[in-house]
Amino acid sequence: MEEEDDCPELVPIDSQPGPPARQIPVTIITGYLGAGKTTLLNYILTEQHNKRIAVILNEFGEGSALEKSLAVSQAGELYEEWLELRNGCLCCSVKDNGLKAIENLMEKKGKFDYILLETTGLADPGAVASMFWVDAELGSDVYLDGIVTVIDAKYGLQQLKEEKAEGLVNEASRQVALADLTIINKTDLVEEEELDQVRDTVRSINGLVKILETQRSRVDLCDVLDLHSFDCQDGAKLTEKLQLAKPTRPHLDKHIVSCRIKGNALSEPCITPRLQHFSENSCPASILTATFEVTGDLCEDALNTFIQDLLWEKKFCNKAGEPMSVIRLKGIVSFAGKAHQVMLQGVHELYELNETPQLWEENPHTNRLVFIGKNLDKNILQEIFISTVVMDGVKK
Ligand SMILES: Nc1nc2c(ncn2[C@@H]2O[C@H](COP(=O)(O)OP(=O)(O)OP(=O)(O)O)[C@@H](O)[C@H]2O)c(=O)[nH]1
Numbered sequence: 001m002e003e004e005d006d007c008p009e010l011v012p013i014d015s016q017p018g019p020p021a022r023q024i025p026v027t028i029i030t031g032y033l034g035a036g037k038t039t040l041l042n043y044i045l046t047e048q049h050n051k052r053i054a055v056i057l058n059e060f061g062e063g064s065a066l067e068k069s070l071a072v073s074q075a076g077e078l079y080e081e082w083l084e085l086r087n088g089c090l091c092c093s094v095k096d097n098g099l100k101a102i103e104n105l106m107e108k109k110g111k112f113d114y115i116l117l118e119t120t121g122l123a124d125p126g127a128v129a130s131m132f133w134v135d136a137e138l139g140s141d142v143y144l145d146g147i148v149t150v151i152d153a154k155y156g157l158q159q160l161k162e163e164k165a166e167g168l169v170n171e172a173s174r175q176v177a178l179a180d181l182t183i184i185n186k187t188d189l190v191e192e193e194e195l196d197q198v199r200d201t202v203r204s205i206n207g208l209v210k211i212l213e214t215q216r217s218r219v220d221l222c223d224v225l226d227l228h229s230f231d232c233q234d235g236a237k238l239t240e241k242l243q244l245a246k247p248t249r250p251h252l253d254k255h256i257v258s259c260r261i262k263g264n265a266l267s268e269p270c271i272t273p274r275l276q277h278f279s280e281n282s283c284p285a286s287i288l289t290a291t292f293e294v295t296g297d298l299c300e301d302a303l304n305t306f307i308q309d310l311l312w313e314k315k316f317c318n319k320a321g322e323p324m325s326v327i328r329l330k331g332i333v334s335f336a337g338k339a340h341q342v343m344l345q346g347v348h349e350l351y352e353l354n355e356t357p358q359l360w361e362e363n364p365h366t367n368r369l370v371f372i373g374k375n376l377d378k379n380i381l382q383e384i385f386i387s388t389v390v391m392d393g394v395k396k
């Protein structure tokens, strides 16, 4: 019956940790040109596993062609699905139709167990990630499992330090900032000292990311697949990671450039086009990780305001008066009156708050937050957070 079809399934949070079993994980594989993404995909596909893995090679977010196709290879066969571009806006269309294309494909070819999505070397994985995110509430068949960034051990450093015109954040740094896992590949081509530098630079950008080092992208599959980086299946694991996260130092030279930021906050959830506005107007600075812990319970509305002021309005500035800009945001927070921990996830200007199955055990509750972005000043962020979001907060 139609009415039944339309009725969304309600799943009680306690009995269903993480995404529902029927949803298929998608891992985004990104990395600069020639870093070893395809090598990684091929390696994963030839490794022993019991999964039906579909590989999507795409051009999401690139160019201005009127039609885009999505190539999917499975068991050696290549399929193609065409994306319809709505309003001629690629970002909006990819978000709506990229997922649709994947779903069409599954309808035709049967379900996959896993989807690997290789972005082109210059892609912003945040834009691709947001496509899976926006749809989360619409009952999509797929969910984002994690973002894996492959880095060239030999050229990675140079790529991470590349200066962009107009002070844009270079693609390589953005890819590292957004990664849940980084693979430093081609270690055969560098000496230990060079490798140390690459590792340190990656760590300086993203204090939370797991780092693997490989030759020919040979990885342990369990280190790459099923990371559950965006769902609450392992809220406990995130807490642990957040505790370990080290605040990082800028690794790039600071520039003094007057910058112009558009005050163009949109209130609707169509985020990707804003991303473009933002990158056109961003100013150069190093990307780093800022973390803090604050005990106490939070006011939910105030937290939303804080996040929106930070991500959308770019209201907070560092000591030099430069607006803070967040690329990746994670946290575990406590809301007054809620027994469960709440997970905060943000990619660029999209964010969500989800109650996890994890109950608070410690008392008082410790909110842990991690911000990866540029012009971040941990102390300023923490002060604002304490004075506006925490009910009777205590700085740790
Ligand atoms: N020496 C060395 N070469 C490698 C290694 N891994 C991959 N390569 C080579 O590096 C080149 C690029 O690898 P790909 O896997 O195609 O890189 P990619 O990131 O998919 O490249 P694009 O899709 O063009 O951005 C290929 O010639 C690979 O054979 C490695 O660990 N060591």
Ligand SMILES: [Zn+2]
Pocket (backbone or CB within 6 Å): 037, 038, 039, 118
């Ligand atoms: Zn490739």
